[in-house]
Amino acid sequence: SAAAGPERPQVVSHVQQALSYTVFDCKWVPRSARLVCLGSAARGTGLVQLYELHGARLELLREIEKPKPIKCGTFGATSLQQRYLATGDFDGNLNIWNLEAPEIPVYSVKGHKEIINSIDGVGGLGIGEGAPEIVTGSRDGTVKVWDPRQNDTPVANMEPVQGETKRDCWTVAFGNAYNQEERVVCAGYDNGDIKLFDLKTMSLRWETNIKNGVCSVEFDRKDINMNKLVATSLEGKFHVFDLRTQHPTKGFASVSEKAQKSTIWQVRHLPQNRDIFMTSGGSGSLHLWKYEYPAQRSKKDSEGSEMGVAGSLSLLQNVTLSTQPISSLDWSPDKKGLCVCGAFDQTVRVLIVTKLNKI
């Protein structure tokens, strides 16, 4: 339960909206007080609902139904003027929609043989540089990067070696996009693998295994020299990797925390402060964390190679909102502390986290 200390951030529940379908993802529409909810209706079709925040309630502006249930979406690769929504569905289709004219997608490709579990976009919204790109991770074991200007074929494909049994890819994230050439994709899989692909060199830059299926990965910022990565997993654990120093054999330094008994479904960094992030859990709870850097971020090992030093984590606040997993979470990029989360109790909640300025 929430602590009532006067200086601690509080998680205030602002709006609760009951939905008549299962919501898998929710995202703020950039530069607005609107949000989209994506999911699966009882009759097996996909739904996109566009809501606007009006006082203490959400007003439904538009409802769009599509043939296949929708699993995930992102505004990351679209321009601020267009604000097109890219979605991945249960059938492996990647679509980009103009929400003002959603009958026909602006871009469409059957990208994967199985459900697209996770999607991320980069290069849009006036953030960072370089081409707009979308990455999708699927149960078919592949991770593909798409450029909306190129139809049908991905610009990068991370697929299993011939004959290798595929593993379910559960999560993908872009990072290191600090100039036009550099970009990495991080992917997490159900067997605990985390892989970091460098798109400039088209090679595997780093991999590790965290012993539990990886539910969510996110860089603290996509558009800077890669700084930190948080990876959450089954069994209530998450790891924070310091990406500034890569040791030749030991890889990246990390600190981990076991926060809850159940799966940690999502991690999302506060857009306005990259050292604060929220994790959402299978027990219906949200935890707000702060990462503290160590005095020295790197040191030399016995052979003189540089290795990173992980910092420490402190729990700022936690709150239980539901009895069902909170499977999706998104901070508003425009209003600090405003966030939306979707849970499997068919409810979407708009929350406000206060006192983030004091941290």
Next chain:
Amino acid sequence: MPVWLREHSWRQTLTAVYLSLPLRGARATPANIFCSERYLKVSIPPFLFEAILYAPIDDTNSTAKIGNGNIFFTLYKKEPAMWDSLTLANAGKEKLQYLRENAVLKAQEKAKEETEAKKITKQEHKKYALEATMKLEEAERKRIEDLKEKERQKVAEELELWKNQQKDADRYKSIQKKGELHHEIEPLKERKNEKMNKTKIPNEGTSKIGLKSTKGCCGSCNIFSQNLKEEQLPAPRAPATVKVNFTPRVFPTALRESRVAEEEEWLHKQAEARRRINSDLSELEDLKEEEKNPDWLKDKGNKMFAMGNYLGAVNAYNLAVRLNDKLPLLYLNRAACHLKLRNLHKAIEDSSKALELLTPPVPDNENARVKAHVRRGTAFCQLELYTEGLQDYEAALKIDPKNKNIEKDAEKIRHLVQETLQSS
């Protein structure tokens, strides 16, 4: 042998008796004094003083004062009357004994009553304390709730403000956009690679633009701005593939640290089972090479089962079991044959053996365990042992709660169980 204290002295009034007992140097504490309505005893080993009182006294209010090598008793008579003597004369030994015991009993009862009374007061105090604490906590809770509520309201107001700001900003931007495009179109007409100038044109009304394709439609306006921007974006990446290896995992399910030990055990068992060969069979030499392979025999058995040749299938499984008695699927499939052949007890035996071998329970052997439970359950039911059958069906449902067939059958069995209970 106790040393009797006899040098006591006493005097009386109508209502009280004053007794003075010198202690001969012994030290007395309240524990040494025992007093009831008719009986008074002071025992400081080896000294002893005992008195059967002439008449009953009020022992609750009577007092004893210890000091100066002396105990001074103030005994309040129950009935105001002058006593002939302090103690009862002619008290027979039995009467003495009786009185002594009675006194002890009465004292014990009184002690019990006192503890009871104490307990009750203690409980009442506790209750009071609890209520007081609860009130305090309630007040605290309310205070926190109020704080939170205030916070919520403040935050909601701020949000509204921000939202209105957004709306205004949006409106301003869309007006601005129209103005910008006006300027973009002009250089496009003349030169292609002109840098975009962002000039602010306040309150531009509807602007008449000569070009057909830009007639007030925001969508196509955007194409132009997009085209210009595209000039500055890098081209799409040259497609490439990166080949990926995964950390090996036998099970198709996700990796969970807490299940790893169980999974390892299961894999180990499976591996062991496959390697085993019961080598003490002299008939082995008569068999063809393929008939010595339990897996091949199992397949043969499965085929015969599919064709309805249940006896043949049983034979195949029997031979396979003799070669390797640790393969759960052999027993599982043989159980199915026995069901068809109505060898119900054998079906139960084989299903049980299969379940035994299917430990530890992991997602990998879920299917097999469900089948084993269902087969055993069916056999029980056909033997009219419905309660046992139901147990197995419920176990199967626990593993696979979504299976409608099992659910239906379990319901049927439940009804049967209830019927037999009612009729017996």
